[in-house]
Amino acid sequence: MTAAGFTPRGIRFDNIEKRYGGLYALRRVSLEIGAGECVAFAGRNGSGKTTLLRIAARLVRPSAGSVRFFGQTGNDGQAGDGRVNPPQQAATPADVPIGFVAHATMVYDELTAEENLSLFAKLQGIAESSKRAALLLEEVGLSERRASVVRTFSRGMRQRVAIARALLNEPSVLLLDEPATGLDPEGITWLANTLGRMRDAGRTILMSVHGESEISALATRAIRLDAGSVVADTRAGSDMHAILSLAGA
Amino acid sequence: MALIADMAVLLGKELRTEFRSRELLTTTVVFILVVVVLFSFTFDPSIGESRRFGPGLLWLSFLFAASLMLQPCFLREQNNDTLSALRLSVPDPFSIFLAKLSANTLFLLLTEVLMLPVFAVLYNLPVLPVFPQLVLVLFLGSLGVAIPGTAFSAISAQARMRELMLPLLLLPLLTPVLIASTEATGALLEANPELRRDWLGFLAGFDVVFLTAIWLFGEYLLEE
Amino acid sequence: MTKSILRAAVLFALIASTAYLAFYYAPIEKTMGVVQKIFYLHISCAFSAFVAFGTCFYANLRYVFTREPKSDWLGVSAAEVGLAFITVVLITGPIWAHPVWGIWWTWDARLTLTFVLGLLYLSYLLLRSMIEEPDKRAMFSALFGIFAFLDVPLVYFSIRWWRTQHPQPVILGGPGSGLEPRMRVSYLLMWGALTGLLILLLSARYRLEALRAGVEDLRREAEVR
Numbered sequence: 001m002t003a004a005g006f007t008p009r010g011i012r013f014d015n016i017e018k019r020y021g022g023l024y025a026l027r028r029v030s031l032e033i034g035a036g037e038c039v040a041f042a043g044r045n046g047s048g049k050t051t052l053l054r055i056a057a058r059l060v061r062p063s064a065g066s067v068r069f070f071g072q073t074g075n076d077g078q079a080g081d082g083r084v085n086p087p088q089q090a091a092t093p094a095d096v097p098i099g100f101v102a103h104a105t106m107v108y109d110e111l112t113a114e115e116n117l118s119l120f121a122k123l124q125g126i127a128e129s130s131k132r133a134a135l136l137l138e139e140v141g142l143s144e145r146r147a148s149v150v151r152t153f154s155r156g157m158r159q160r161v162a163i164a165r166a167l168l169n170e171p172s173v174l175l176l177d178e179p180a181t182g183l184d185p186e187g188i189t190w191l192a193n194t195l196g197r198m199r200d201a202g203r204t205i206l207m208s209v210h211g212e213s214e215i216s217a218l219a220t221r222a223i224r225l226d227a228g229s230v231v232a233d234t235r236a237g238s239d240m241h242a243i244l245s246l247a248g249a
Numbered sequence: 250m251a252l253i254a255d256m257a258v259l260l261g262k263e264l265r266t267e268f269r270s271r272e273l274l275t276t277t278v279v280f281i282l283v284v285v286v287l288f289s290f291t292f293d294p295s296i297g298e299s300r301r302f303g304p305g306l307l308w309l310s311f312l313f314a315a316s317l318m319l320q321p322c323f324l325r326e327q328n329n330d331t332l333s334a335l336r337l338s339v340p341d342p343f344s345i346f347l348a349k350l351s352a353n354t355l356f357l358l359l360t361e362v363l364m365l366p367v368f369a370v371l372y373n374l375p376v377l378p379v380f381p382q383l384v385l386v387l388f389l390g391s392l393g394v395a396i397p398g399t400a401f402s403a404i405s406a407q408a409r410m411r412e413l414m415l416p417l418l419l420l421p422l423l424t425p426v427l428i429a430s431t432e433a434t435g436a437l438l439e440a441n442p443e444l445r446r447d448w449l450g451f452l453a454g455f456d457v458v459f460l461t462a463i464w465l466f467g468e469y470l471l472e473e
Numbered sequence: 474m475t476k477s478i479l480r481a482a483v484l485f486a487l488i489a490s491t492a493y494l495a496f497y498y499a500p501i502e503k504t505m506g507v508v509q510k511i512f513y514l515h516i517s518c519a520f521s522a523f524v525a526f527g528t529c530f531y532a533n534l535r536y537v538f539t540r541e542p543k544s545d546w547l548g549v550s551a552a553e554v555g556l557a558f559i560t561v562v563l564i565t566g567p568i569w570a571h572p573v574w575g576i577w578w579t580w581d582a583r584l585t586l587t588f589v590l591g592l593l594y595l596s597y598l599l600l601r602s603m604i605e606e607p608d609k610r611a612m613f614s615a616l617f618g619i620f621a622f623l624d625v626p627l628v629y630f631s632i633r634w635w636r637t638q639h640p641q642p643v644i645l646g647g648p649g650s651g652l653e654p655r656m657r658v659s660y661l662l663m664w665g666a667l668t669g670l671l672i673l674l675l676s677a678r679y680r681l682e683a684l685r686a687g688v689e690d691l692r693r694e695a696e697v698r
Contacts, residue, residue, distance in 0.1 A: 021607035022690020059333050060473050100337055104330035110266045122258045123338035125251070165334065397620060404613045408603040417599060418617060421592040422624050424585075425631035432635060447634070455627055462623055466616055469537055 005170035008035035008202045009069045009096050011056060016065035018051050018228075025051040026228040028065070033221075035071070035172075038195075038205040040219035042244050048228040049208035050103070053175045056206060057100045069096040069173070099171030101179050105162040109151040113142055113161050116150060117168065124169045136164040141190070155182035163194065174198060176207035180215050188214055209244065216244045252347070255339045259348030266325075267356065277318045277360045282367060284310035289371050299372040304434035307368055308427055312394060315357055316416040319398040322349055323406040332471065342468045350392075350399040350463075357391040358384075379437045382444050386437065389452040390430035396459040397422055403470040425455055477677070484669050491662040499659040508572050513659055515565040517667040518558045519587070525555030525671060526590065526622070529597075533618035536611055542686060545611035548618060549601060550678035552594045554671065559591045582632040589628050593621040607689065 011033045018026040026048045033039055041049045054060040056067055100106070107116040114133055121129035137146045140160040145153070150161060159182060166174065179195075180188050192214035199205055199218055209216040216222075222240040224232040232243050267273055288306045292298050326332035335345055362384065369376035376383065398419055405415040433448040463470075495513040502509035532548035535541070566584065567577040578584065597618055604610035652660070 019608075021693055022686075023693040054333075054473065057333075057337060059336060098337065100333070102330050102333060104328075106330050106334035108262070108266065108331055109329060110269055111262070115265070119258065119262055120334060120338050123255055123335070400620065401617070404600070404617060407609060407613065408600060409605075410603055414600060414603055417596045421589055421596060422621060424589050425624070425627040428631045428635050451631065451634070458623055458627065459620070462620060466537065466619065469612055469616060472612065 006172045009172040009204060010035040012068045014066045016062045019063045024228045029230055035204055036202045037221055038199045038219050039221045039223060040216045041208045041223050043225035047225040049225055050177050053177050057098055057175050097169040097171045099166035099174045101162050101166045101176040103177050105158045107150055107161050107165055112147050112149050114146040117164055120165055121168050136167055140164045156184055156187040159183055173204045178208050178210055180213055212244045252341050252344050255344035256347040260351050263348055263352035273318055274356060277314050278363055281310050281314045281364045285368055294372045296373050299374050300438055303372045303374055305431045308431045311361055312423055315394045315398055316419050319353060319402045320415055322399060322402040327406060336471060342471050343464055346463050346467045350395045353395040353399055354391050358388055361387045374438050379442045382437050386433045389449055390426055392456045393426040393452050396456055400463050400470060484673055487666045491666045495659045499656045500653060505573050508569055511565050511569045513663040517664045518561040521667050521671040522555045522558035522562055525551045529618055530622040533615040536615040546679055546682040550675055550682055552597050554674045554678055556594050562587060582629055585632045586629045
């Protein structure tokens with residue numbers, strides 16, 4: 001997992017709206033997330049975090065508005081502030097490898113960890129898929145259990161497979177929906193270390209979090225959603241604490 | 250070509266998962282067996298009567314079995330949100346349908362071929378002399394069941410009462426398949442067997458129409 | 474409100490007067506006798522039903538490509554109204570067939586197609602009632618409607634080839650071809666009246682669906698707060 005394997009990308013949400021029937025999951029959300037930012041989304045259940053992540057992953061089609069990916073602005077610290085998006089750096093969604101970790105594991109219980117990873121590697125057109133699968137299994141510390149069926153895994157181990165699957169394609173953008181769910185303290189520390197390395201390598205990370213934890217401590221930016229709207233957005237450490245802590249719920 | 254490659258990989262996945270548990274195949278075989286045996290009590294299976302009713306009830310039992318067997322096809326993908334993982338991974342969602350409907354056709358064909366000898370014995374019908382031709386009819390018919398069946402299992406997986414919904418959506422639509430397959434099978438089981446190319450052509454036409462429909466509209470079936 | 478009552482009243486008068494014409498103005502058919510009178514209603518209803526299902530198919534396609542809720546409302550309205558007309562067709566058919574053919578029902582291509590069509594659109598409506606989320610309901614039922622409509626010619630031809638040995642019952646040479654002039658007038662008027670009824674029912678049902686969608690939205694909004 002070297003920085004060389006991917007092109008850093010930022011995301012721009014432009015007036016995103018998602019209605020389920022007449023019910024708004026998201027209302028005119030406009031955000032610009034620079035390449036390499038690590039954003040934690042906070043908010044109650046049903047505030048729109050999951051929908052926003054699934055829209056970014058192109059799994060859910062917004063009712064209105066658009067999602068765009070763009071290249072590095074070159075202005076690291078304020079990547080998200082400037083509306084810099086030179087045409088030659090614009091990227092179509094299909095060009096941007098995305099890693100997605102959902103609530104569910106997104107792997108097959110009936111297949112082994114190895115089979116799962118090489119299946120998705122092959123589908124994503126990754127060369128030497130089984131080698132890549134083996135590398136990632138080692139990365140998430142599951143080499144010994146690679147030939148075991150996922151059904152026999154603990155929740156924490158499954159989450160590791162899920163994360164390995166999301167990293168197969170050297171994603172420029174990582175989307176994680178409450179990635180710490182079901183992990184024991186040890187697993188959370190492992191996840192925080194892994195995500196920390198991802199962030200430091202320059203991958204853009206968007207994650208929804210539930211309260212403050214080792215995971216949310218990685219964030220360089222915190223955004224609070226309420227009833228489908230952005231109600232707070234900060235990069236300042238002290239404000240982030242207020243946004244992320246459950247007391248603000 | 251990426252489409253074919255993805256389809257092959259996904260088909261491998263479908264087959265591996267199924268042959269690991271064999272849940273679907275065993276339950277379907279037993280189901281058809283039960284139906285075929287029960288049907289034999291509803292009339293006197295002498296050779297004349299069997300020729301008249303046999304092909305129809307054979308296909309009716311296949312249709313009912315299929316409407317149950319296709320149930321878990323997309324439901325299985327919902328448990329762990331693996332359908333999303335597939336959608337994120339393949340460029341063309343048509344490959345997902347192609348793989349699933351190929352697997353389903355294969356499973357159906359396999360159970361049907363397994364049931365043929367039982368059918369032949371219970372209804373005193375000569376199956377062996379026309380076995381290859383029968384397999385051709387079974388193949389085109391099963392394809393006709395599996396193509397709309399796979400599409401509708403993506404629909405019923407998201408509905409309430411899904412166990413009832415799939416047969417309700419599928420069975421009326423399969424009227425032409427039932428007629429064509431029954432006629433073609435019946436002609437093969439006559440005293441002077443005949444391969445009815447017209448009905449086989451009709452089945453192939455049915456398959457092409459709905460395969461095209463999935464190719465055009467399949468991606469909408471997988472939307473969240 | 475008064476306008477729609479007025480429209481309904483005019484239509485009622487039209488249907489009543491065409492019924493009068495069909496029974497007392499048009500002559501009694503020589504071979505079939507008085508039972509032939511049911512055809513005026515039967516054929517006009519069949520026409521309206523097929524127009525309704527065609528409309529449903531159009532609305533389904535339109536929904537898939539535009540995702541406008543309006544197309545969904547039109548789709549469900551057309552399916553329900555079409556089902557109502559086809560029910561009349563399926564009831565009046567056997568009433569005619571029994572004295573003329575000596576049987577209530579035969580698996581003739583047209584009859585079977587009508588029956589299967591009714592079943593397919595019944596499934597369409599059932600499916601709608603089994604999906605809660607409006608966008609999903611609209612999309613899935615539209616897709617099913619498209620598949621169902623593609624099936625129509627296949628059902629028709631499969632049954633035609635299946636039952637070629639049966640003589641095609643000669644019902645009539647189509648309105649216009651050598652039809653007695655007074656009969657023709659009655660047919661045309663009945664056809665016009667029932668097309669009017671189709672439009673009236675369709676627009677009323679459409680307005681109802683629009684209102685229902687509004688109520689559903691409000692209820693969901695209220696549940697969240």
